[in-house]
Amino acid sequence: MKYVDEFRDPKAAKVLVKAIAEKVDAIGATVEKPVHIMEICGGHTHAIFRYGLDKLTPPGLEFIHGPGCPVCVLPMSRVDECIEIAERPGVIFTTFGDAMRVPGTRKSLIQAKADGADIRMVYSPLDALELARRNPDNEVVFFGLGFETTTPSTALAIQQAARENLSNFSVFCNHITVPPPIKVLLDDPHMVLDGFVGPGHVSMVIGTRPYDFIARDYGKPIVVAGFEPIDLLQSVLMVLTQIAEGRAEVENQYARIVPDGGNPVSIAAIEDVYQPRPTFEWRGLGEIDASGLRIRDKYKDFDAEEKFGIGYATGRRVVEEPEGCACGEVMTGRIKPMQCPQFGKGCTPDIPLGALMVSSEGACAAYWQYGGARQAAE
Amino acid sequence: MCLGIPGQIVKITDKATNLALADVSGVQRQVNVTCVAGGGLEDLVGKWVLIHVGFAMALIDEDEARKTMETLTALGEAQEEFEAMFQSDRALEGRT
Numbered sequence A: 001m002k003y004v005d006e007f008r009d010p011k012a013a014k015v016l017v018k019a020i021a022e023k024v025d026a027i028g029a030t031v032e033k034p035v036h037i038m039e040i041c042g043g044h045t046h047a048i049f050r051y052g053l054d055k056l057t058p059p060g061l062e063f064i065h066g067p068g069c070p071v072c073v074l075p076m077s078r079v080d081e082c083i084e085i086a087e088r089p090g091v092i093f094t095t096f097g098d099a100m101r102v103p104g105t106r107k108s109l110i111q112a113k114a115d116g117a118d119i120r121m122v123y124s125p126l127d128a129l130e131l132a133r134r135n136p137d138n139e140v141v142f143f144g145l146g147f148e149t150t151t152p153s154t155a156l157a158i159q160q161a162a163r164e165n166l167s168n169f170s171v172f173c174n175h176i177t178v179p180p181p182i183k184v185l186l187d188d189p190h191m192v193l194d195g196f197v198g199p200g201h202v203s204m205v206i207g208t209r210p211y212d213f214i215a216r217d218y219g220k221p222i223v224v225a226g227f228e229p230i231d232l233l234q235s236v237l238m239v240l241t242q243i244a245e246g247r248a249e250v251e252n253q254y255a256r257i258v259p260d261g262g263n264p265v266s267i268a269a270i271e272d273v274y275q276p277r278p279t280f281e282w283r284g285l286g287e288i289d290a291s292g293l294r295i296r297d298k299y300k301d302f303d304a305e306e307k308f309g310i311g312y313a314t315g316r317r318v319v320e321e322p323e324g325c326a327c328g329e330v331m332t333g334r335i336k337p338m339q340c341p342q343f344g345k346g347c348t349p350d351i352p353l354g355a356l357m358v359s360s361e362g363a364c365a366a367y368w369q370y371g372g373a374r375q376a377a378e
Numbered sequence B: 001m002c003l004g005i006p007g008q009i010v011k012i013t014d015k016a017t018n019l020a021l022a023d024v025s026g027v028q029r030q031v032n033v034t035c036v037a038g039g040g041l042e043d044l045v046g047k048w049v050l051i052h053v054g055f056a057m058a059l060i061d062e063d064e065a066r067k068t069m070e071t072l073t074a075l076g077e078a079q080e081e082f083e084a085m086f087q088s089d090r091a092l093e094g095r096t
């Protein structure tokens, strides 16, 4: 246990690690026939590697990394559309830094910026609003990206823009929701998933009830978890305990932040501004029903798709993935990053093929940084 | 972007738009507090919140704030958040 002593509470961690090992034994899981627990959120993937939780827990327990990195599931065609908007004269294109290095078919946003497009990394949609106020002669577009954790922020920014009549501000909305892809993975006969560690901050917004179908319809346990190593260990133990006892429930390990009903103000803002799209494309998962959001007609003046006649509403583009890239399989937990033929060869953090290698929440980036796999590849 | 960062509300700066000044480990930053303003805006002063992309999303206690900060620092996420904030300030001034 080489990492436990670094934890804030090593004693508690040791107790949890021991209890996890006992539960894994009790349910008869072994290296040949492991129990598969998917952590949905990319932040959890990152924490698991940083703290070496995959090494601390017995080999009979396998973490499957889920699709919960919003930048990683972005199809290349979305990045292309961002660049098309950004390259129009008079546009100031604003985005979270995470999206800058995601490869499009021709280039990434960072390359487009180097080529002269006015692309600015902002911390918050509030800063994009402020840019619109300060630059009335420019069109300021914000790249609305992320799961339910960030959706309320762009919804509130759009409401604010409407109140101020800030007609040079718009959002290129690519927000997505967590529950639909989980359903797709559960419906996939090739996936073996015995339980889930649920996302903490998405759940802080939407609450725990949207996961009811996982327990009710699929008979799988899910435990909403915090981000500290102790949180994650405790949540894994809760999932294993449910499996051992033959239960399948939605449990909340992160109740100190996550109310079961979510945050009503955030939910109201999301509903006011957004509506589900009939379908939306995910990199690696394909089209998923009702998994993306678009801006409602009443806010169409602030919808970059309307303003620029671009985006999902106006025409689907199918873009081939680069040769030999296995992003889709890694994203859905079918294979581990090192099994991608490009890992460390055609794809590195400096010259990435997929977003999984450059997003701080991407599984390939996590393996590269912490997995020791870099040496293996070199 | 998804992990957020804890901060303490210092003062309410704009009642009409629910803006407040938050102290994030010594860095002061304007945040929107709409999602946590259920108890009234003035009640928020001195409280700890979890901030995601400039929006306070949940009330937390001081102990939770401290623990979260430690974890974020260990993950390298705290540094990334600060870098994003400074970068954004430069973007506002056109110095990108």
Ligand code: SF4
Residues within 6 Å of the ligand: A324, A325, A326, A327, A328, A330, A337, A340, A341, A342, A343, A344, A347, A348, A352, A353, A354, A355, A356, A357, A364
């Ligand atoms: S190594 Fe690169 S190409 Fe392979 S799955 Fe990861 S991001 Fe995609």
